[in-house]
Amino acid sequence: MELICPAGTPAALRVAVEAGADAVYCxxxxxxxxxxxxxxxxxxxxxxxxxxxxxxxxxKVLVAxxxxxxxxxxxxxxxxxxxxxxAGADALILADLGLLDYAARRHSGQRLHLSVQAxxxxxxxIRFYVETFGVRRVVLPxxxxxxxxxAVIRDVACETEVFVFGGLCVMAEGRCSLSSYATxxxxxxQGVCSPASHVKYQESDGRLVSRLGDFTINVFGKDxxxxxxxxxxxxxxxxxGTGYTFEEPVSLDAATMLPGLRAAGVTALKIEGRQRxxxxxEGVVRAFRRTLTAxxxxxxxxxxxxxxxxEGQTTTVGAYRKTWR
Amino acid sequence: MPLSNSTISKVPPLLAMAMRPLPxxxxxxxxxxxxDSVRRxxxxxxxxxxxxxxxxxxLRPTDLPxxxxxxxxxxxxxxxxVRHLPADLDVRVSGPLAGLVGLVSGELDGDALFFSRDLHVxxxxxxxxxxxxxxxxxxxxxxxxxxxxxxxxxxPAERFVQNWLRPAAWN
Numbered sequence: 001m002e003l004i005c006p007a008g009t010p011a012a013l014r015v016a017v018e019a020g021a022d023a024v025y026c027x028x029x030x031x032x033x034x035x036x037x038x039x040x041x042x043x044x045x046x047x048x049x050x051x052x053x054x055x056x057x058x059x060k061v062l063v064a065x066x067x068x069x070x071x072x073x074x075x076x077x078x079x080x081x082x083x084x085x086x087a088g089a090d091a092l093i094l095a096d097l098g099l100l101d102y103a104a105r106r107h108s109g110q111r112l113h114l115s116v117q118a119x120x121x122x123x124x125x126i127r128f129y130v131e132t133f134g135v136r137r138v139v140l141p142x143x144x145x146x147x148x149x150x151a152v153i154r155d156v157a158c159e160t161e162v163f164v165f166g167g168l169c170v171m172a173e174g175r176c177s178l179s180s181y182a183t184x185x186x187x188x189x190q191g192v193c194s195p196a197s198h199v200k201y202q203e204s205d206g207r208l209v210s211r212l213g214d215f216t217i218n219v220f221g222k223d224x225x226x227x228x229x230x231x232x233x234x235x236x237x238x239x240x241g242t243g244y245t246f247e248e249p250v251s252l253d254a255a256t257m258l259p260g261l262r263a264a265g266v267t268a269l270k271i272e273g274r275q276r277x278x279x280x281x282e283g284v285v286r287a288f289r290r291t292l293t294a295x296x297x298x299x300x301x302x303x304x305x306x307x308x309x310x311e312g313q314t315t316t317v318g319a320y321r322k323t324w325r
Numbered sequence: 326m327p328l329s330n331s332t333i334s335k336v337p338p339l340l341a342m343a344m345r346p347l348p349x350x351x352x353x354x355x356x357x358x359x360x361d362s363v364r365r366x367x368x369x370x371x372x373x374x375x376x377x378x379x380x381x382x383x384l385r386p387t388d389l390p391x392x393x394x395x396x397x398x399x400x401x402x403x404x405x406x407v408r409h410l411p412a413d414l415d416v417r418v419s420g421p422l423a424g425l426v427g428l429v430s431g432e433l434d435g436d437a438l439f440f441s442r443d444l445h446v447x448x449x450x451x452x453x454x455x456x457x458x459x460x461x462x463x464x465x466x467x468x469x470x471x472x473x474x475x476x477x478x479x480x481p482a483e484r485f486v487q488n489w490l491r492p493a494a495w496n
Contacts, residue, residue, distance in 0.1 A: 009373075009462035011431075038451050039373040039458030196451040203445050225328060225440050277461045279427075280434040309437050313328075 001261070002268040003292060004062070004161060005285045008040040008275055013050045013061075015278045020289030023060035025093060026050070026274065027191075032080040033064040034117060035274040036191030048087045060090035066115035067191045068096045068174070078102055085110050093139070094118075095174055100133040113161070114138040117174035117188065123155035130158045137161055139270065141173055145322050146257065150264035159267035164254040165284055166272025167311060168318055170232050170247040178231040182213040194230045201229075218249075225249075225313040233311070249312030255291050255303040257320045262295065280309055333433075333443050334423040334489055336388040345390040352406040355474070356393075360404045362470050363463075371399045373459035377452040380415040386422035397456065416448040416456075423490045429460055429467045432490065 005021035007013035016024045027033025029041035042050065051061045063084035069077040077099055084092055085107045092110060094100050095117035103112055116139040120126045129135040137159035140149060153160055171178065176193075180186040183198040200211040206222030210229040217234040220226050227233055227249030236245050252272070254261070261269065269292075271284055287304035295301055307313050363370070371378050378397050385392035392410050396403040410417060418425070424443050427433030435457050438444035446453055468486050472479050 009458060011462045011464050037454055037458065038375075038377065039455035039462075043372075196454045199450040201446055201450070203447070208442070208445075220442075222442075223328065224442075226442055227440065275458075276436055277428075277434040277457075278431045278464075280437065283434075308332075308441065309434060311436075311440060313440055 001258070001266060001292065003285070003288055004268050004270040005281065006166075006271055006274040006276070007050075007281065008035065008037070009278075010042065010046045010050050012274075012278050012281050014053060015282050016285055017054055017057050017059045019282050019285035021059055021285055023062055023090065023268070024050075024054060025062040025064055025270075027064040027066075028080050028083070030076065030080070031070075031189075031191045032067055032077050034066050034115075034187045034191050035064075036067075037275050038196060040275060044083050044087065047084070047089075051088045055088070061088075062091045062093055062113060063087075063089040064093040064115065065099060066093050066095045066117045068117075068188050069099055070189060074098070078106075081107070091137070100129065100135070104133040108134075111136050115174075116141055116163070116169075119172045119174045121152075121172075123152050126152065126156045126158065130156065137267065139163075142169060142252065143172070143319050146260045146264050146320050149261070149266065153265040160265070161268040161270050162254075162261060162266050163252060163272055164258070164261070164269045165252055165288065165306070166276075167228075168247070168250060168252040168272075168316070176232070182215050182231055194228065199229050227312045248314070250314045250316045251310035251312070252318045253303065253306060253310070253315035254317050254320050255288065256301060257317055258291060258295055258301055260320070276309075283309060328442050331441055331443050333421045333427075333438070333441075334491070335421050336386075338388075341388055341390055349391055349406040349408070352391075355471070356404045356406060358474075359467075359471055360402055362473075363465055364402055366470075367463035367465060370397070370459045370463050373462060374455050377449075377455040380449060380452040381413070382452070382456060383410040383414040383417040384425060385410055385417065385419040386425055387419050388421050392419075414448065416446070416450075416453045418444065418446050418453065420444040426467055426490055428457070429465055430490075431461060431464060435461075 002022040004023045005016040007016050007024045007026045013024050027041050029043055054061045065080045081103050091113045092103055093113045093115045095115035112135050114120055114129050114135045119141050120138055121141045126138050139161045142163050174188055179193045183195055185192055185195045187193040194212050198213045202209045208220040208226055210217045212229045217229040232246045233249045273280055284306060287306055291301055307315055378399055382395040391406050391408055394405045394407055420443050424438050428435050468483055472482050475482050
């Protein structure tokens with residue numbers, strides 16, 4: 001299985017390559033990709049240089065243009081697709097039907113991957129993208145069990161990529177409006193969930209209060225690990241009591257699931273975290289490279305302890321092993 | 326307040342106490358030299374900072390008796406050592422010295438330090454993220470640049486500092 005690693009900056013890309021990535025994914029410094037954070041991402045020139053570096057190490061670069069194009073501003077997204085192809089991207093990661101159509105017509109032969117933002121979670125939906133636009137790989141939403149992934153793979157004629165580590169969206173990706181509700185901005189359109197411009201932290205007497213727009217997302221006691229101020233992982237008071245209404249602040253770590261994912265026929269394993277530092281990328285990529293090497297050698301798969309890197313300092317295998325709670 | 330499982334090294338309290346009466350003025354020339362060196366070697370920082378380069382950042386090592394005010398402007402950037410952070414800052418960041426240096430040097434992850442409550446942030450989070458991302462991309466050898474004036478003593482001094490900066494769990 002291939003190891004697909006994140007890079008928010010050229011320096012992070014070089015670290016990912018050195019740490020053992022088979023491919024690195026990244027995006028331009030604008031609203032065309034779902035990690036449009038301040039100070040992050042690549043200029044056109046940086047992308048060109050980064051691709052040349054990665055290719056010199058036999059590592060592929062996948063460029064995410066995976067937000068949904070804004071009406072009246074299509075040229076921004078079209079230019080991103082054209083420039084990524086021109087820079088030598090090994091694949092484009094797209095979600096928007098119109099952009100898939102544009103890329104397939106304008107750049108026939110360019111390898112296209114379907115972003116997790118498209119939320120294609122069943123064989124019929126995936127077949128549509130494969131047959132209509134020639135999509136070669138689909139990034140599966142983080143809502144499927146391994147049994148369901150195996151069933152999808154049996155019924156489709158394209159490669160599959162699944163997330164194995166990092167931030168965990170618990171909603172149907174590309175459809176979630178929680179961030180929009182609180183701030184008017186979302187990963188789907190502006191490329192940012194819970195934008196930093198709307199985040200406030202306040203700490204007093206050991207208690208940390210996190211706010212997003214007009215909403216208090218959480219109050220962390222002095223002995224609690226902190227988390228991102230996202231509505232889906234907020235702690236709220238409702239008629240059912242006070243607690244985590246949707247999901248607790250946890251991150252995905254599916255290292256122990258790798259044998260099952262390989263048996264299911266998964267092509268590639270994806271690490272989330274383009275917004276994270278070089279230290280995160282080096283630590284996580286090296287750990288998963290070691291695990292994959294052990295798996296290929298038929299040795300027992302041991303999970304590296306990466307919990308210090310994770311939101312809430314807690315990990316889960318997510319939907320890969322569904323249990324009742 | 327960091328969690329009890331924090332592995333970030335702290336300046337020994339006795340050493341911090343001994344530093345308390347020292348004047349801050351002698352810190353200014355080496356700080357200015359360090360910032361000038363960073364500005365010359367890593368001009369890409371300012372492009373990534375964009376409009377946030379005009380913001381004022383307060384950096385407070387929680388285990389030292391002084392703090393810093395950083396103004397990362399493209400023209401005449403400035404860093405000042407102060408006893409207490411002024412009120413009119415855009416961003417305030419505090420944490421152990423080793424955590425702050427580790428962030429700049431790329432040895433530590435800012436989000437992880439935030440999750441473990443080692444790092445405390447207040448103010449304009451957008452500006453803070455821009456600074457964090459710009460610095461992470463710049464690959465600044467902060468310790469090496471800060472000790473560059475030590476001549477033949479640079480290498481042993483650097484080794485000592487790097488060893489101290491390394492999180493306890495790594496030793």
